[in-house]
Amino acid sequence: MSRIGKLGIPIPNDVDINYENFQITVKGKFGTLQINVPETLEIVENEKILTVQVKENAKNVKAIHGLYRTLINNMVIGVSEQFEIILTLNGVGYRASVKGNELTLNLGYSHPVEISIPEIITVEVIQNTTISLKSCDKELLGLFAANIRSWRRPEPYKGKGILYKNEQILRKAGKSGK
Structure with a gap:
């Protein structure tokens, strides 16, 4: 498992996150961003903290786990702060x-x-x-x-x-x- 991928993503109050059909949409005061998430990863929101979880342990899944966590974190920071x-x-x-x-x-x-x-x-x-x-x-x-x-x-x-x-x-x- 990725050490970066295990970290939670704090969600500010002015940011809305929608996850449907393996596509995550992040809306904030500076814009709206979208990204497609692979089917092997799962996005879970719990008490204003977003986590990226792995459904199956394959080598290529472990490699992209931290990548997608960082991409989603950059989207959250971008729409809230720029x-x-x-x-x-x-x-x-x-x-x-x-x-x-x-x-x-x-x-x-x-x-x-x-x-x-x-x-x-x-x-x-x-x-x-x-x-x-x-x-x-x-x-x-x-x-x-x-x-x-x-x-x-x-x-x-x-x-x-x-x-x-x-x-x-x-x-x-x-x-x-x-």
């Missing part, structure tokens, strides 16, 4: 702006980079060089942040690029002059 990722633009002339559902990045290319923002994610630009991303879906938020970051990965010589908040870049020494 997840946030902060990106920082380091570089001369690097800046960002939001117009409607488009994020426009000036990253030193000959053209601005325009990225469409998914409906479930809110984007806020602070001081032209800091991007705050918020969403109730942790997976989609991380994927969107990685997509933005892929346009200019941090490079080790000057430290320019798109960085996560509090990320440290291992700097390399450049060429030594004669």
Whole structure:
């Protein structure tokens, strides 16, 4: 059995959970999320604590037990509190702006980079060089942040690029002059 899978998931008062036909739906003040649960797992709610239980002991069931417990826990946290990722633009002339559902990045290319923002994610630009991303879906938020970051990965010589908040870049020494 998974040690993580055995842990209970506390349910806040403002979150509603519905489990029918191997599909769990979590509703909260920041949105609604759904996930399909394998038939070998069972969801049990008891006194505002949700537990994921295994119906049969097979090797592959043990492997996904902790995974689905973590996915459901992330859904509960997301709809009640939201997840946030902060990106920082380091570089001369690097800046960002939001117009409607488009994020426009000036990253030193000959053209601005325009990225469409998914409906479930809110984007806020602070001081032209800091991007705050918020969403109730942790997976989609991380994927969107990685997509933005892929346009200019941090490079080790000057430290320019798109960085996560509090990320440290291992700097390399450049060429030594004669």
